[in-house]
Amino acid sequence: MTDASEYVLICVAWPYANGPLHLGHVAGCYLPPDIQARFERAKGNKVLMVSGSDEHGTPITVSAELEGVEPQDIVDRYHEINQQALLDLGCSWEPVVDPRGIEYGGSLFNRTSDIRHKTIVQQNFTKLLDAGLFERRTTKQYYEVSSNNKGRFLPDRYVEGICPTCEYDSARGDQCDECGATYEAIELKSPRSKMNPTAAIEIRDTDHFFYRLDLFQNVLEQHANDRNSVWKSNVKAMTKQWLDMGLRPRAVTRDLTWGIQLPLEGEEWDGKCVYVWFEAVQGYTTCAQIWAESIADKSGHPDGKDSWKNWWMIDDNGNSPRHLYFLGKDNIPFHTVIWPAL
Ligand SMILES: [Zn+2]
Structure with missing residues (x-):
């Protein structure tokens, strides 16, 4: 092996555990990423x-409620099934240390x-908040009223109604699967709770942070221009479409x-969590850090817990690690617009 060997990070889109x-x-x-990984190793x-x-x-929470189990049960089940399926196919997720x-x-x-x-996601959240990259807004959201203090807000998939565009009667809170329209939940006609269709619902104010x-x-x-020669045509087209619409918080x-x-801190944040788009995509870095901390350090990597930086940072000689992303077409804007912005 020569000193010219490169650090290559192969990033595989995260399968949804539902x-x-x-x-x-x-x-x-x-x-494809597994083939690429073998090629790079060779x-x-x-x-x-x-x-x-x-x-x-x-x-995942909708599946859990419909089955009468906890969300953790759903994700434990599909994490196990999907991980085993990839191993059974011979994908090189094991061994976790290069032979x-x-x-x-x-x-x-x-x-x-x-x-x-x-x-790590919570630390990144705090850093971005402190850097002034979040904007706090009061938004309107449907709320399911309940007499026994079990009322709750109804995020996207928890509210259904008539599509404001095509009149389809099982449209979701944020988009219509029939005509593809997207809209604000309060534009939906005859809204109802998916889980309790007869429950009374009302619009309430709720505060949220928005990424700028x-x-x-x-x-x-500029990033999209720089990538013009390496992105596939459908990647370029979808990215351009997003950018041309103008990015919003x-x-x-x-x-x-x-x-x-x-x-x-503060009770106005009770019952709220980090939006999944913001945290799942950070898995590419958290996973590298966790590999370094839980595997590389214990296996005697000379850089120990910092060994992940070899795959994420420019070294003292100005060499950059090479990153290759493998994803489905549904995820294109998350990788060409949102992830670079984070
Ligand atoms: Zn529609």
């Missing part, structure tokens, strides 16, 4: 491959319910308890 992976997922974004490069289960958000030696990297298939992932994506419009347009908190708790 159902089993199917062959389309595997062919789309789980097999070239003598130092490869770290990261991914894991994306375990928060309303599709050539720990300094050559390895892999980690983690999960977003990992306590260390939560802690709009501040990054110019720098993200995006909510980073929501009225849901299943998720990462907010690192904030």
